[in-house]
Amino acid sequence: MDRIDFRSDTVTWPTPAMRQAMANAPVGDDVYGEDPTVNQLEALAAAKTGKEAGLFVASGTMGNLTAILSHATRGDEAIVGEDSHTYLWEAGGMAVLGGIMPHPLPTDAVGRMDLAQIEASVRGDDPHWPISRLILVENSYGHKHGYPIPTDYFAAVRRIADRHGLAVHMDGARLFNTAVALNLTAADIAKDVDSVTFCLSKGLCAPVGSVLCGSVEFIHKARRTRKLLGGGMRQAGILAAAGIISLNEMVERLADDHARAQTLVQGLAQIPGIVAQPEMVKTNMVFFDLSDDVPLTTEEIIVAMREKAGIWLGALGERRFRAVTHYWIGDKEVELFLETLTRILNERL
């Protein structure tokens, strides 16, 4: 990479093996269902998530929107975490394009909506009210340290959904990070939801794409929704070829990213002026704060990190940062991060 980029795992470049596979991928018209590489990726994704079928989409946002529009329609309501990606970071797509009302609920320290509150939010049959149709969950939970939520929670959500005839969709942008962190399979994590999306383009290093997985019947419907959204991509096997490598070769190594995130957060917790929570770091995300006595702004630190060491870091609020580890961040880069931040703070304390 041309810089040391801790802002996100979305910045990952495709690996040399991916570029090779992309150059050589057999392709066809995927809207006709004739791209062998896309078909192979979709089948592989379905097998990994324990679902019957998969659908290759351009992004995680498109995957979630495709799922939501396939589960629900105008006048329906979706129960969703108030700091979840589908509610906060997807331009309000479900409302803008689907006429679907989000019903946001608070989440706890690791991103779980309260079960009793979910159940109490399900509406009865009254002509005044929207129709409860869908529960949206997320794992790992981006806004809460990328925490991998254990599966018993989703089993409980499933029971609520079944009592009331609702569907459950999981935004599993980092599903494989969760699986690796919990030492389970992606299928274990997704077993209690009707549909799941995961990103190939984050820690798994592919340049583009996500896969939506669910039943054959659901994916048949979702294929129409994807077309409606302009997501029928023709010779998309060029992109899917990288995704196949993601699933076959890039999953287990996510443990390295998680270990480096742990090294990073433990180092951060030792730096005066920094507040970090090592116990919350289970995947590849490290959130940390600048304590009030540090006479520097978040922006000044970001600029100093860039100028002194070529390290790019993201702000996530007034005094809060987020650093994400990935394929292109090694032990040396983590060490440099800690050294540089220590130096910047020492110069000013």
Ligand SMILES: *Cc1c(COP(=O)(O)O)cnc(C)c1O
């Ligand atoms: C990245 C992400 C998405 C999808 O993002 P795209 O940039 O559209 O691929 C969805 N949910 C979560 C939690 C994410 O982190």
